[in-house]
Amino acid sequence: MRKAGPLTVDLGKRGAEADHAVEALLARVGDRVRRAREARHIPRRVLSEMSGVSPRYLAQLETGEGNISIGLLTKVACALDLSVERLVGADDPWSSEVLRVSELFRRADRGMQARVLALLEAQAPEGARAQRVCLVGLRGAGKSTLGRLAGEALGVPFLELNAEIARIGGMPVAEIMALYGAEGYRELEAEALEGVISAHERIVLAVGGGLVAESATYERVLERFHTVWVKAAPEEHMARVRAQGDLRPMAGQPEAMQQLRTILRAREVLYERAHAQLDTSGATLDESLAAMKALLADEGFLD
CATH class of the missing domain: 3.40.50.300 (P-loop containing nucleotide triphosphate hydrolases)
Incomplete structure (x- = not known):
């Protein structure tokens, strides 16, 4: 019986690592889509209408089971008013700090929201x-x-x-x-x-x-x-x-x-x-x- 050489073993290891990376990416993207949708209080049905992606596909995507194409993911990202990079990048745009600031802003009265926006806008470029x-x-x-x-x-x-x-x-x-x-x-x-x-x-x-x-x-x-x-x-x-x-x-x-x-x-x-x-x-x-x-x-x- 022919023994597996170092190259064969290395390719097999790399293949397993690639599969794991794909699974991790799908889980990360699905989690971010779900959190972005919930943060905007958008029902999945409405997101489906906005993006043109079926509710079934969205459900699979959010659970990390949907091997979604770049084109469909772009539609979902646009509907959520996000860039694709924010969904697939290594940094989490929905960190606990960002979510806490978002929640505090949502709970604040209109006067406080206006003051916060004015402060942030004062720092905006030009x-x-x-x-x-x-x-x-x-x-x-x-x-x-x-x-x-x-x-x-x-x-x-x-x-x-x-x-x-x-x-x-x-x-x-x-x-x-x-x-x-x-x-x-x-x-x-x-x-x-x-x-x-x-x-x-x-x-x-x-x-x-x-x-x-x-x-x-x-x-x-x-x-x-x-x-x-x-x-x-x-x-x-x-x-x-x-x-x-x-x-x-x-x-x-x-x-x-x-x-x-x-x-x-x-x-x-x-x-x-x-x-x-x-x-x-x-x-x-x-x-x-x-x-x-x-x-x-x-x-x-x-x-």
Whole structure:
């Protein structure tokens, strides 16, 4: 019988070590996904809708049994507003110290939270937000109309990021999407955002509803703008879009309203990261504008 040589033994040992390393990685990633989801109070069902990864796969992932692909893991990371590196890296982003700070902040009253945020933001690079306001939310909430009117009333420039994207791309946004796809659009979106930041210390900006799903771009918005989530009831979102003459949301889609509710529910946790909220449900344009101006004044976003 032929004896195993040193090389064979060494390769077998390395193979066993590699298997162990893979098992440890899967367990670590699963534990971090679970803790990140629980820290954000996101049910697994909602995370499934946000990421496009099935609930069954998420359950396997969280228990360390899912040999998830890099692509699917990236979707989960984006839905949790984390980088893939934070899920797979050696350092634990959910250490007891980080979790304790997070829990103490969650329990604190709004006054204490505001003081903590102000202290942390004072240490942020270049002081960041200046007098920039960014309106986020689904189509039909009133971002563009309220942003333009508020800007006129307060003497502040107003821009729609889609207009900047079209200007940089040299063609309408619909053509950019058709020619370059979502990836090309997102690249131009990030470029346009940086241009606005560089050119304006004082601005009211309205962005597309899906920007919040782009983790890096949304982080940049939160860092460099005072953000306001302009929200409304799903029925009002749909009615306002149709009133503008855009029938696409209903065309050939009998379940369009349910889809809109699903999108809103999936993005809600991301929109809630905005620094303030303005609910325009059931309000007239004049009432919403007055509420927007009052909010900007009360929060001191343009001071």
